[in-house]
Amino acid sequence: MKKSLGKGTHAMPTPVWLVGSYDQAGKPNLATVAWGGVCSSDPAAVTISLRKSRYSYDSILRHGAFTVNIPSQAFAVAADYAGIASGKNEDKFAQAGLTAVKSDLVDAPYVAEFPLVIECRLLQTVEIGVHTQFIGEIVDVKADESVLDANGLPDPAKVLPLIYSPTNRTYYGLGEAVGKGFDIGKELMK
Amino acid sequence: MKKSLGKGTHAMPTPVWLVGSYDQAGKPNLATVAWGGVCSSDPAAVTISLRKSRYSYDSILRHGAFTVNIPSQAFAVAADYAGIASGKNEDKFAQAGLTAVKSDLVDAPYVAEFPLVIECRLLQTVEIGVHTQFIGEIVDVKADESVLDANGLPDPAKVLPLIYSPTNRTYYGLGEAVGKGFDIGKELMK
Numbered sequence: 001m002k003k004s005l006g007k008g009t010h011a012m013p014t015p016v017w018l019v020g021s022y023d024q025a026g027k028p029n030l031a032t033v034a035w036g037g038v039c040s041s042d043p044a045a046v047t048i049s050l051r052k053s054r055y056s057y058d059s060i061l062r063h064g065a066f067t068v069n070i071p072s073q074a075f076a077v078a079a080d081y082a083g084i085a086s087g088k089n090e091d092k093f094a095q096a097g098l099t100a101v102k103s104d105l106v107d108a109p110y111v112a113e114f115p116l117v118i119e120c121r122l123l124q125t126v127e128i129g130v131h132t133q134f135i136g137e138i139v140d141v142k143a144d145e146s147v148l149d150a151n152g153l154p155d156p157a158k159v160l161p162l163i164y165s166p167t168n169r170t171y172y173g174l175g176e177a178v179g180k181g182f183d184i185g186k187e188l189m190k
Numbered sequence: 191m192k193k194s195l196g197k198g199t200h201a202m203p204t205p206v207w208l209v210g211s212y213d214q215a216g217k218p219n220l221a222t223v224a225w226g227g228v229c230s231s232d233p234a235a236v237t238i239s240l241r242k243s244r245y246s247y248d249s250i251l252r253h254g255a256f257t258v259n260i261p262s263q264a265f266a267v268a269a270d271y272a273g274i275a276s277g278k279n280e281d282k283f284a285q286a287g288l289t290a291v292k293s294d295l296v297d298a299p300y301v302a303e304f305p306l307v308i309e310c311r312l313l314q315t316v317e318i319g320v321h322t323q324f325i326g327e328i329v330d331v332k333a334d335e336s337v338l339d340a341n342g343l344p345d346p347a348k349v350l351p352l353i354y355s356p357t358n359r360t361y362y363g364l365g366e367a368v369g370k371g372f373d374i375g376k377e378l379m380k
């Protein structure tokens with residue numbers, strides 16, 4: 001017998017992604033989001049949701065682009081800071097000691113120090129109550145060579161992404177590998 | 191200098207959610223998804239993306255409802271199985287030894303054995319290339335008492351959700367707590 005908890009956003013895991021964009025004056029900014037995820041394989045696309053009050057809201061619409069910057073665990077403080085401060089009042093890159101790199105592909109900056117970044121062209125927005133969902137087509141993924149596996153793809157055990165839990169407002173690290181996808185379930189096949 | 195990896199869906203972390211729905215004959219079915227996330231706080235809402243070829247696609251549209259069932263790490267094999275098999279040919283609940291409970295609130299079944307389930311009313315669909323995104327308003331969240339924290343909310347360290355990495359098709363467990371949100375970043379505030 002389960003206990004009813006009501007209508008909260010008590011889902012897990014949620015990501016910790018820093019969304020990069022340029023404001024009206026061309027200043028690079030970051031917004032930390034946990035509301036988001038991959039939404040399509042072809043075109044490869046991700047979503048992030050922002051309230052209209054977030055400073056990045058107009059920036060993304062104006063430039064039609066954003067980046068998703070995936071911090072490793074070592075950048076937890078910077079990630080949290082970028083979710084508390086507003087780019088309206090602060091230069092978050094400078095304050096967090098991060099370097100903004102201008103993307104060659106989309107009109108948005110990415111974080112030099114983070115191991116994995118995704119450059120997105122704004123495809124579509126969807127209004128959902130207090131949040132607007134931005135759907136971004138992935139134009140390129142860039143990673144530090146040091147986090148790549150033998151197949152040349154990002155290795156989670158090297159990227160060490162953060163996981164956010166909205167229920168207790170806590171950041172977690174990645175745990176141990178549990179098994180291979182499209183593999184361990186085969187034992188239950190008829 | 192980062193290495194360009196092209197247009198892949200190399201994002202992380204992504205969730206491991208089993209989407210519950212009834213098919214045309216009223217048989218409960220499950221589909222494992224990693225493409226999804228929270229998309230709005232008010233109304234509380236989540237998204238999941240499915241290809242049109244997935245058996246659950248018509249089920250969700252027909253019944254206007256789905257559930258998001260969050261397996262603990264102990265159910266990794268069942269979670270992977272539900273992502274490999276098709277409900278067209280198999281009774282996934284029976285095959286995985288899981289119990290379908292009819293939701294009182296929406297026309298979809300949830301998994302009795304999983305610690306955390308989210309009941310959703312279909313709000314909207316969004317076409318994004320090969321995937322359709324289903325946006326579900328959270329009508330209720332239900333959890334086992336054993337996974338609740340002192341505030342009566344799901345404790346990730348008790349739920350032990352799985353994390354999926356699309357880059358290497360591997361399931362991971364949740365790691366250690368790294369810090370509190372809206373807190374550890376304060377030290378960088380001006």
